[in-house]
Amino acid sequence: MVKDWRPGASLDTLRRAASLRQGLRGYFDTTGALEVITPVLSRSGAPEPAIEAFDTRATERDGHLWLQTSPEFAMKRLVAAHGRDVWQLASVFRRAERGRRHNVEFQLLEWYRIGHDLEALIGDVCALLKHAVGDAAPFDRTPVIRRYGVCVREVLGDWPEHVTVPGVRARFEGAGRHFPAGIGDDELDAALHLLFDTFVVPRFDTDRPTFVVDYPPSQASLARCTVDRDGRTVAARVELYAGEVELANGFHELTDADEQRRRFESELSVRRANGQPLPPLDEAFLAALSCGLPDCAGIALGVDRLLMVAIGATSLDEVMSFADGRC
Amino acid sequence: MANYSTSDFKGGLKIMLDNDPHSIVSNEYVKPGKGQAFARTKVRNLKTGRVVERTFKSNESVESADVLDTQMQYLYADGEYWHFMDPDTFEQLQADATAVGDAAQWLIAESMCDITLFNGLPLVVTPPNFIEMVITETDPGLRGDTATGGTKPAHFETGAVVKVPLFIEEGEKIRIDTRSGEYVSRVK
Numbered sequence: 483m484v485k486d487w488r489p490g491a492s493l494d495t496l497r498r499a500a501s502l503r504q505g506l507r508g509y510f511d512t513t514g515a516l517e518v519i520t521p522v523l524s525r526s527g528a529p530e531p532a533i534e535a536f537d538t539r540a541t542e543r544d545g546h547l548w549l550q551t552s553p554e555f556a557m558k559r560l561v562a563a564h565g566r567d568v569w570q571l572a573s574v575f576r577r578a579e580r581g582r583r584h585n586v587e588f589q590l591l592e593w594y595r596i597g598h599d600l601e602a603l604i605g606d607v608c609a610l611l612k613h614a615v616g617d618a619a620p621f622d623r624t625p626v627i628r629r630y631g632v633c634v635r636e637v638l639g640d641w642p643e644h645v646t647v648p649g650v651r652a653r654f655e656g657a658g659r660h661f662p663a664g665i666g667d668d669e670l671d672a673a674l675h676l677l678f679d680t681f682v683v684p685r686f687d688t689d690r691p692t693f694v695v696d697y698p699p700s701q702a703s704l705a706r707c708t709v710d711r712d713g714r715t716v717a718a719r720v721e722l723y724a725g726e727v728e729l730a731n732g733f734h735e736l737t738d739a740d741e742q743r744r745r746f747e748s749e750l751s752v753r754r755a756n757g758q759p760l761p762p763l764d765e766a767f768l769a770a771l772s773c774g775l776p777d778c779a780g781i782a783l784g785v786d787r788l789l790m791v792a793i794g795a796t797s798l799d800e801v802m803s804f805a806d807g808r809c
Numbered sequence: 810m811a812n813y814s815t816s817d818f819k820g821g822l823k824i825m826l827d828n829d830p831h832s833i834v835s836n837e838y839v840k841p842g843k844g845q846a847f848a849r850t851k852v853r854n855l856k857t858g859r860v861v862e863r864t865f866k867s868n869e870s871v872e873s874a875d876v877l878d879t880q881m882q883y884l885y886a887d888g889e890y891w892h893f894m895d896p897d898t899f900e901q902l903q904a905d906a907t908a909v910g911d912a913a914q915w916l917i918a919e920s921m922c923d924i925t926l927f928n929g930l931p932l933v934v935t936p937p938n939f940i941e942m943v944i945t946e947t948d949p950g951l952r953g954d955t956a957t958g959g960t961k962p963a964h965f966e967t968g969a970v971v972k973v974p975l976f977i978e979e980g981e982k983i984r985i986d987t988r989s990g991e992y993v994s995r996v997k
């Protein structure tokens with residue numbers, strides 16, 4: 483049988499993709515960020531337990547190289563070295579992520595703004611969406627901002643810091659939904675992720691984008707922590723959704739090198755306990771933080787998904803030339 | 810017994826859940842960018858036919874179910890078991906009332922049935938979609954009345970009762986859709 487060699491995306495969609503990239507480039511030209519390219523292959527990797535990098539089997543002389551899961555560390559090194567806003571459209575690779583809205587290789591638009599906090603970053607994202615996809619629903623409507631803790635309180639009656647895994651399990655059972663036996667009582671963040679995805683995200687407005695802010699500190703990742711208007715400690719992290727499609731994740735960046743190393747070490751110990759691969763820590767990134775990263779905010783946006791939503795498609799295969807099953 | 814990981818999940822995969830064999834109907838990969846991945850599935854219990862939602866943590870291991878779909882020829886019933894034969898190997902199997910269920914009324918000798926085997930034993934017996942049977946008993950036909958669209962019950966040797974048009978007579982052979990239990994046509 484002849485292999486299906488044709489692309490998943492139609493010619494119209496490829497044209498739309500090309501004009502979307504032009505729109506993004508135009509936005510950064512007018513707002514004054516420098517386009518950069520950073521290496522796709524690196525000797526180190528991100529220790530986040532939920533993201534697995536592809537490692538390459540290179541020759542002994544090449545050493546062990548990892549494909550980037552995000553250009554974040556290298557871009558922050560550029561920000562630390564030159565003190566300029568930077569942006570890039572990068573191919574990133576994440577093992578085992580396959581589905582309608584997942585592909586092992588995808589395009590991340592990542593950028594950093596010096597002097598921005600989360601609020602300024604959200605304004606920047608809104609301006610970019612208006613510039614690049616403002617004619618397409620739901621980007622033609624003003625976004626709504628939701629606080630993570632308030633979303634959880636709406637479905638569980640309590641702030642995330644008071645939630646327990648048995649409490650989440652009971653909420654699922656009360657709604658007649660299945661809760662995985664594999665989530666142990668000590669895996670609160672996994673339970674919260676599933677709760678959020680099952681009971682919160684499906685209720686987001688479908689006719690306008692949603693920003694979620696103020697994440698629990700346990701989900702801070704590379705964001706600094708701050709105090710919200712209720713006096714609770716929260717992570718200065720933001721996620722952008724269009725309907726129930728997650729599009730972007732951003733931080734008011736953590737600049738404390740010691741705190742960053744502690745978070746990395748704790749992620750590595752989770753990896754060790756789970757028997758997951760242990761990519762070497764990016765010591766150059768940690769050195770750049772120690773030397774001083776300017777106060778900045780950064781965000782990564784999935785461009786394939788952005789296009790998917792903008793043209794009303796429901797799978798990445800419809801917007802990528804050759805998604806995983808075709809290459 | 811082999812195990813599957815959630816990354817092996819796809820429609821039709823047979824797995825063990827709560828000690829019953831299930832077939833995966835649909836599977837969706839769910840993962841927030843910064844969080845745990847899950848497989849959200851719909852699974853059909855192969856014993857009861859019920860479809861339920863099950864969510865698994867990514868890479869959770871699930872036991873495979875030793876389920877095999879095969880075709881066998883129905884031979885006869887002995888009052889307790891229904892006997893089937895593989896026409897190629899002549900190997901014979903007996904299925905109990907739980908496996909045969911409502912299919913019993915559509916089993917006629919020598920017809921080829923779909924049999925789902927679980928651990929080598931018949932779990933579900935599915936008769937052919939269409940069968941032809943001779944009516945053993947029905948009220949006398951009303952000659953000439955072919956237009957009113959009325960029906961009457963017709964009885965068969967297997968115990969089946971099918972509603973047939975008024976002009977159909979005792980001793981006639983008719984074609985039946987076993988999925989709906991409805992009359993299709995007269996067989997000349």
